[in-house]
Amino acid sequence: MDLSKAFQKPSFHHIFGMDPFGEDLGIKILEGAALSAKTALTVTVSVIFISLFLSFINFYSPQILQNFFKRIIDGFLAFPGLLLAILLASLLPSSNLSITFALILTGWAGPTRLFSNLTLNISKEPFIEAIRASGADNKRIYLKHIIPQMSNQIMIQIIYTISHTILSEAGLTFLGLGGAPGSPSWGRLIAEGRQYLVEAPHLSIAPGLFLILTLFGLFYLGSKFQNHSQNMVR
Amino acid sequence: MKKRKQSSDLFLNALFTTFIVLIIVFSTLRLIPGDPEESILGENASPIQRELLREQLGLNQPIHTQLKQYFFNLARFDLGTSISKKTKVSTLIKERLPNTVILAVIAILIASIFGIPLGAFHSWHPNHWISKVSSFLSILFLSMPSFWIGPLFVILFSLHYPWLPFSGFKSWDSIVLPAFTLGIGMGSVIYRITSAAIKDCLQKDYLRLARAKGCSEFQILFFHALPNAALPILLTITLQFGHLLAGAVVTETIFDWPGIGSLAFDAISSRDYPIVQAVVIMITLFFVLINWVTDWIKNYFIPGEI
Numbered sequence: 001m002d003l004s005k006a007f008q009k010p011s012f013h014h015i016f017g018m019d020p021f022g023e024d025l026g027i028k029i030l031e032g033a034a035l036s037a038k039t040a041l042t043v044t045v046s047v048i049f050i051s052l053f054l055s056f057i058n059f060y061s062p063q064i065l066q067n068f069f070k071r072i073i074d075g076f077l078a079f080p081g082l083l084l085a086i087l088l089a090s091l092l093p094s095s096n097l098s099i100t101f102a103l104i105l106t107g108w109a110g111p112t113r114l115f116s117n118l119t120l121n122i123s124k125e126p127f128i129e130a131i132r133a134s135g136a137d138n139k140r141i142y143l144k145h146i147i148p149q150m151s152n153q154i155m156i157q158i159i160y161t162i163s164h165t166i167l168s169e170a171g172l173t174f175l176g177l178g179g180a181p182g183s184p185s186w187g188r189l190i191a192e193g194r195q196y197l198v199e200a201p202h203l204s205i206a207p208g209l210f211l212i213l214t215l216f217g218l219f220y221l222g223s224k225f226q227n228h229s230q231n232m233v234r
Numbered sequence: 235m236k237k238r239k240q241s242s243d244l245f246l247n248a249l250f251t252t253f254i255v256l257i258i259v260f261s262t263l264r265l266i267p268g269d270p271e272e273s274i275l276g277e278n279a280s281p282i283q284r285e286l287l288r289e290q291l292g293l294n295q296p297i298h299t300q301l302k303q304y305f306f307n308l309a310r311f312d313l314g315t316s317i318s319k320k321t322k323v324s325t326l327i328k329e330r331l332p333n334t335v336i337l338a339v340i341a342i343l344i345a346s347i348f349g350i351p352l353g354a355f356h357s358w359h360p361n362h363w364i365s366k367v368s369s370f371l372s373i374l375f376l377s378m379p380s381f382w383i384g385p386l387f388v389i390l391f392s393l394h395y396p397w398l399p400f401s402g403f404k405s406w407d408s409i410v411l412p413a414f415t416l417g418i419g420m421g422s423v424i425y426r427i428t429s430a431a432i433k434d435c436l437q438k439d440y441l442r443l444a445r446a447k448g449c450s451e452f453q454i455l456f457f458h459a460l461p462n463a464a465l466p467i468l469l470t471i472t473l474q475f476g477h478l479l480a481g482a483v484v485t486e487t488i489f490d491w492p493g494i495g496s497l498a499f500d501a502i503s504s505r506d507y508p509i510v511q512a513v514v515i516m517i518t519l520f521f522v523l524i525n526w527v528t529d530w531i532k533n534y535f536i537p538g539e540i
Contacts, residue, residue, distance in 0.1 A: 075253075075257070075258055078525070080477050080518065081476075091274075174379075175502065177502065190382060193385075197388060208379075211382065
């Protein structure tokens, strides 16, 4: 940490310049990338597992329980954008774990609804009946036959959840909700850079560019995969 | 022909959803790990402060009493008292809500003015350079979070060339930057939906009849394709409106726009829970209302597709 070098513009030695504390901004951005990746993977894996598990339970429950469950999911989905995450993260202690937790609670409902509906549709196919007749129990039917049929949609949801988590985590940390002042999260870097917009615009622009590139790439990947999976069906 | 859902079904849906939303918001404060008072006051609060806060929020009463009080207050539009500002929350919201509404409406207008014509053009001439550029730009803008576009606009338009104000709501100029920040993302969505919807219409048989009848291309676009594509476009706009309100929190913070978004942000920073709870409830219930209206419209025009 070398305060004499603080706020330097991008140069050959330090490609993205220096941050307010005299540290290389590029290194902070890379640390932020690691943080975003960790958060995104944690949230995505949790959400996908939870949603697949819950749609299994939903499928093999009586109708009353299914209706009740549907209501709860609709309730969670009624919160627009990041509102529920903001509410939760503002109450929990300020750390990355809280953000992960808040994003899991915000994000479990969407994939769960999708997979539940898909499971119900797939279960009406004749081949499921045939497999059941050949003696498979519920768990086996779900794991070995229904999930593979949904695999395209699961993949799309994974890509979508990863990109949505990265964006949401940046948004929440921008608002100041997660992480100590030293946290290298991209949202925090952009927020810190806002105060020095005139003298040192690179503080806000550089992390933002990384964020945009990441989201753009993931979005592109997702849409290409979607096209591919649609072509495969035909 | 699928059976139309009863309007009462949709109303009950909306009612149940409202109920669950309110329960969820009620539970967040009470079910988080740790004491609610600690979250709000911080770790160094004295026992006296905690006791006062507990009384103020009603946390020292049994759960069923709290629930009753919660719903009772909501029914009377009593949203509590702000912890830091000592005024009633509903007063604070009342003075700031019109600003947010103005911002949202203008953002939607900007998004529609740019999104719909470009989307129509894209579906009509997909290989024109304008279509390709706007298609690329729309994906680009969708990846740009509003908290990055905002400072970028400020840098471009306010700092070096003082064309437009970037803070507060002093004159009608100051609405331009925040509205564009909010509107760009939404414009991209509208663009993509418009082009998809019109492309869909162009495949239909009634268009072939229109061409066979000898209509000009202009007539076909405006009097045959667009009215049929209008429904999905309208539905998307109304749904995006909810996301717009949620995104307004960030944008209003950046531009110091005196609306309920920045109110929520200030409340979050100062740990003023009643305000945060009230804003979240308001925006979410409004979103539920919009969804209900959207479902009703969809049900009326496309029966059985909900």
